[in-house]
Amino acid sequence: MMSTSEDEITTPGDGQEEKIFVSVRVRPMNAKEIANNDSSDWDCVSNNTIIFKNALTERSMYPNAYTFDRVYGCDSTTRQVYEEGIKRVALSALNGFNSSVFAYGQTSSGKTYTMTGVTQYAISDIFDHISKQDHREFMLKFSAIEIYNECVKDLLSADATPLRLLDDPEKGTVVDKLTEIHLEDWTHLMELLAVCEAQRKIGETSLNEMSSRSHQIIRLMIESSPSESSGIDSGSILTATVNFIDLAGSERASQTLSTGKRLKEGAHINRSLLTLGTVIRKLSKEPNGHIPYRDSKLTRILQNSLGGNAKTAIICTLSPAHTHLEQSRNTLLFAVCAKEVRTSAQVNVVMSEKTLVKQLQQQMARLEYELKNMSGSTNESEAIIREKELQIQKMEQEIKELTQERDLARSRLEEILRAAGVDQNSLPWSDSSPRDRGSPSGHLRDSSWEPSTPDTSDVAVKVNAPLPPIASVNTYSFPKNHKLRNANEDHYVFDNITPREFMNQYFGPDSTQEWDNTSQKARTKTDSVDSCIEVEECIEKDDAYDVINTHDQDKNQNEVDFGTHVDQSPRVLPKDASSDVNNTHDQDQNQNEDDFGNLHVDQSPQVLPKDASSTRTSNLTKSTSCSAIMKVDVSPSSLVPEKNVVTESKSESDLKKLCPQDSQRSTTNVEEKEIQHTDGDISVSSPSSKTREEVVVVSSKPESIESRGEAMEGFDSKKEWCLVFEEQRRKIIELWNECSIPLLHRTYFFLLIKGDPSDSVYIEVELRRLAFLKETLDDVASARALNLERAMLSRKLLKKFTSAERQVMFAKWGIDLESRNRRFQLSQLLWTKTHDIEHIRDSAEIVAKLVGFIEPEKTPKELFGLSVAPKQESQSLISTWRNSLSLLRY
Numbered sequence: 001m002m003s004t005s006e007d008e009i010t011t012p013g014d015g016q017e018e019k020i021f022v023s024v025r026v027r028p029m030n031a032k033e034i035a036n037n038d039s040s041d042w043d044c045v046s047n048n049t050i051i052f053k054n055a056l057t058e059r060s061m062y063p064n065a066y067t068f069d070r071v072y073g074c075d076s077t078t079r080q081v082y083e084e085g086i087k088r089v090a091l092s093a094l095n096g097f098n099s100s101v102f103a104y105g106q107t108s109s110g111k112t113y114t115m116t117g118v119t120q121y122a123i124s125d126i127f128d129h130i131s132k133q134d135h136r137e138f139m140l141k142f143s144a145i146e147i148y149n150e151c152v153k154d155l156l157s158a159d160a161t162p163l164r165l166l167d168d169p170e171k172g173t174v175v176d177k178l179t180e181i182h183l184e185d186w187t188h189l190m191e192l193l194a195v196c197e198a199q200r201k202i203g204e205t206s207l208n209e210m211s212s213r214s215h216q217i218i219r220l221m222i223e224s225s226p227s228e229s230s231g232i233d234s235g236s237i238l239t240a241t242v243n244f245i246d247l248a249g250s251e252r253a254s255q256t257l258s259t260g261k262r263l264k265e266g267a268h269i270n271r272s273l274l275t276l277g278t279v280i281r282k283l284s285k286e287p288n289g290h291i292p293y294r295d296s297k298l299t300r301i302l303q304n305s306l307g308g309n310a311k312t313a314i315i316c317t318l319s320p321a322h323t324h325l326e327q328s329r330n331t332l333l334f335a336v337c338a339k340e341v342r343t344s345a346q347v348n349v350v351m352s353e354k355t356l357v358k359q360l361q362q363q364m365a366r367l368e369y370e371l372k373n374m375s376g377s378t379n380e381s382e383a384i385i386r387e388k389e390l391q392i393q394k395m396e397q398e399i400k401e402l403t404q405e406r407d408l409a410r411s412r413l414e415e416i417l418r419a420a421g422v423d424q425n426s427l428p429w430s431d432s433s434p435r436d437r438g439s440p441s442g443h444l445r446d447s448s449w450e451p452s453t454p455d456t457s458d459v460a461v462k463v464n465a466p467l468p469p470i471a472s473v474n475t476y477s478f479p480k481n482h483k484l485r486n487a488n489e490d491h492y493v494f495d496n497i498t499p500r501e502f503m504n505q506y507f508g509p510d511s512t513q514e515w516d517n518t519s520q521k522a523r524t525k526t527d528s529v530d531s532c533i534e535v536e537e538c539i540e541k542d543d544a545y546d547v548i549n550t551h552d553q554d555k556n557q558n559e560v561d562f563g564t565h566v567d568q569s570p571r572v573l574p575k576d577a578s579s580d581v582n583n584t585h586d587q588d589q590n591q592n593e594d595d596f597g598n599l600h601v602d603q604s605p606q607v608l609p610k611d612a613s614s615t616r617t618s619n620l621t622k623s624t625s626c627s628a629i630m631k632v633d634v635s636p637s638s639l640v641p642e643k644n645v646v647t648e649s650k651s652e653s654d655l656k657k658l659c660p661q662d663s664q665r666s667t668t669n670v671e672e673k674e675i676q677h678t679d680g681d682i683s684v685s686s687p688s689s690k691t692r693e694e695v696v697v698v699s700s701k702p703e704s705i706e707s708r709g710e711a712m713e714g715f716d717s718k719k720e721w722c723l724v725f726e727e728q729r730r731k732i733i734e735l736w737n738e739c740s741i742p743l744l745h746r747t748y749f750f751l752l753i754k755g756d757p758s759d760s761v762y763i764e765v766e767l768r769r770l771a772f773l774k775e776t777l778d779d780v781a782s783a784r785a786l787n788l789e790r791a792m793l794s795r796k797l798l799k800k801f802t803s804a805e806r807q808v809m810f811a812k813w814g815i816d817l818e819s820r821n822r823r824f825q826l827s828q829l830l831w832t833k834t835h836d837i838e839h840i841r842d843s844a845e846i847v848a849k850l851v852g853f854i855e856p857e858k859t860p861k862e863l864f865g866l867s868v869a870p871k872q873e874s875q876s877l878i879s880t881w882r883n884s885l886s887l888l889r890y
């Protein structure tokens with residue numbers, strides 16, 4: 001037995017197409033042919049060419065020369081045939097390629113003779129190869145079938161029952177229940193081959209005494225896997241089969257002189273071989289066309305070997321005798337076609353159980369690792385959730401604290417407003433607040449303010465609802481850092497601001513608390529201190545002071561002259577109604593009663609008609625309990641050196657300057673007044689025909705010594721309070737200038753706040769308001785508004801003062817009498833010398849006269865909302881709040 005080298009079993013590329021290896025072997029002349037003097041027709045002129053020797057004597061349509069992969073003459077040996085081509089194909093099964101070796105030829109041409117030798121050589125070499133492999137383990141399974149009369153029979157089984165052919169999607173056609181025997185060794189192989197030989201149908205024909213009457217297929221399945229000694233844990237398993245196929249003779253029945261049983265056998269044999277020939281021919285010519293594999297059991301079983309996943313070799317055997325020339329030519333034609341057939345063998349790799357187990361173990365380990373990681377991430381997620389829950393708990397606690405803080409602020413504000421006599425139901429958080437009474441859109445129809453949401457997140461401010469929208473547009477300077485949206489023309493909404501914030505923002509830091517304290521303090525001192533301050537300004541256009549007596553006209557005039565910077569217009573009494581001030585006041589009050597029954601105090605100054613202006617008395621009413629009489633001289637004569645000033649000692653004069661009330665009070669006896677004193681009401685005497693116009697302020701009640709004493713509480717002496725008052729007023733005057741506060745506001749405030757101890761709350765509020773405005777004011781807009789106001793006042797100078805009076809003023813204020821725009825120059829000087837109190841006083845008096853600062857009962861502090869008189873119960877919080885907001889208009 002020859003040894004097998006590695007090169008010999010090395011198989012070219014996986015999956016590459018290759019042609020069937022076709023060889024031709026010519027057996028020697030047998031004794032019978034020699035005896036019959038039969039001639040030999042074929043000569044192998046080379047290793048791969050065979051020629052018809054008698055071509056000159058026998059013309060034929062067949063070729064006379066044939067070329068194949070190998071040709072073997074009559075003196076060739078089976079080993080030679082095996083070694084020179086067949087071996088490579090057969091042993092490719094060791095590398096995982098399916099392989100097949102055929103023997104095709106007429107009966108008695110030497111098929112069995114050749115295949116027996118080739119099979120043994122191949123298996124012998126397989127054994128030899130396996131014995132040399134240390135790194136792989138092999139397993140050989142032997143099986144054998146025969147196809148006799150189109151029946152598949154198991155040659156290793158005594159059961160002659162035909163086997164079924166099954167179509168396996170992976171393996172192709174398989175023989176069902178085929179016996180497979182693990183091939184142990186050479187001896188075992190010989191025994192099995194012997195069994196097969198014994199089982200195979202043979203019969204005697206005229207040509208072959210031991211003629212094979214069936215197709216025999218000996219199949220060896222080779223499975224290899226890495227050996228344990230190789231150290232390869234996850235090597236693949238290679239599995240392949242090698243088929244050794246000894247076909248029945250392809251002769252014609254006539255040649256075998258078959259009859260009966262042999263004729264029938266020949267018919268089936270020819271049918272199978274005819275199909276085989278057709279398949280080979282089609283594969284050689286139209287490999288992608290229909291291949292009739294299923295036309296015979298033989299071609300079904302050999303489907304892969306013929307045109308699929310296999311390496312195939314065909315040995316065509318010939319009898320050299322001239323007698324079998326035709327069959328020899330047919331065999332050669334078959335061989336010619338076969339050599340054109342291509343197969344595409346692939347390595348058959350299967351997963352070994354060990355490898356599969358290892359891979360499953362690795363997969364399991366990976367899954368366990370991932371599961372562990374998932375568990376880790378779950379723990380991390382749980383930690384995040386716990387952290388979020390803690391944050392939520394903290395936020396809930398903060399909300400709870402803020403809610404308590406809000407409720408506390410509410411209760412304090414309610415207390416303030418309750419003390420001020422304000423309807424508590426108007427509060428936004430009140431259950432019976434107007435908003436909650438079902439107004440169509442959730443907004444008050446005629447209230448001055450309301451929150452746009454039930455809670456404290458928004459504060460809506462409706463400005464001066466009873467007045468034309470023009471009065472509310474751009475009249476407030478809101479902090480720039482607040483989002484302000486104009487819900488409609490007269491409805492402004494602050495986002496994200498609570499009432500407490502609102503108080504703090506617009507009345508100073510912690511104003512809620514301090515204001516509360518201040519109000520409480522003032523309330524305890526005076527019994528009637530308002531916690532809310534109302535300020536109404538009264539800027540009129542020139543003509544508006546004279547004849548305008550309708551609200552709409554006021555609106556129109558304001559639009560013309562002051563655009564959006566002018567606030568409410570004063571209510572101007574009709575000429576014929578001016579004499580009854582009290583009636584007018586009552587009428588206004590009635591007109592201002594809102595839809596909810598809340599009465600708005602008329603905040604508009606009442607301007608006397610032109611024909612009444614001759615009296616020219618500006619009466620300021622201070623409804624506080626402290627000041628009994630306050631006089632303001634606004635006549636031009638007051639601007640000139642005082643003639644009728646009461647002579648006082650210097651010390652007294654100084655003190656009076658510090659304490660204007662006392663000074664004014666002291667003058668009440670100097671100036672003649674007719675004052676009708678009615679209990680709780682105010683009446684103003686008609687002015688006397690004096691050159692000096694006087695303002696007489698009459699308290700509604702006699703001054704209470706106790707209240708004054710309480711009002712002075714906190715100050716060591718009246719003088720100390722006066723010093724404080726002067727200092728605060730000075731600061732206010734400076735801030736007015738810095739903030740471009742309208743001159744009318746300055747005038748009213750200056751003339752109203754004279755230093756009564758109960759005024760401290762208003763002074764404090766004004767200081768806070770101005771401090772806030774200083775930080776948030778739109779300087780450009782405010783300055784523009786102030787310039788417009790000065791222009792308006794300059795025009796009024798022409799009508800309100802005589803030429804002589806103007807000349808005196810120009811001279812006093814250092815304006816060249818020959819210069820142009822003297823009135824304008826004067827208006828530009830008003831309220832400019834903040835450190836000159838005389839200048840300030842003169843400015844206030846001029847402005848007061850220019851704007852018709854009259855109606856002492858209505859005009860003063862009530863106009864500003866500064867009245868410290870007990871509030872009427874009917875006055876709504878809305879009105880109070882609105883008036884408080886009016887402080888922000890500049």
Ligand SMILES: Nc1ncnc2c1ncn2[C@@H]1O[C@H](COP(=O)(O)OP(=O)(O)OP(=O)(O)O)[C@@H](O)[C@H]1O
Nearest residue numbers: 027028107108109110111112113208211212248249
């Ligand atoms: N190359 C050869 N050298 C010597 N003898 C041979 C050779 N080939 C065949 N023979 C002999 O020829 C005879 C017929 O051979 P074989 O049985 O192998 O033919 P066969 O093709 O198998 O016929 P069948 O198809 O009828 O089975 C046998 O006795 C065999 O020993």
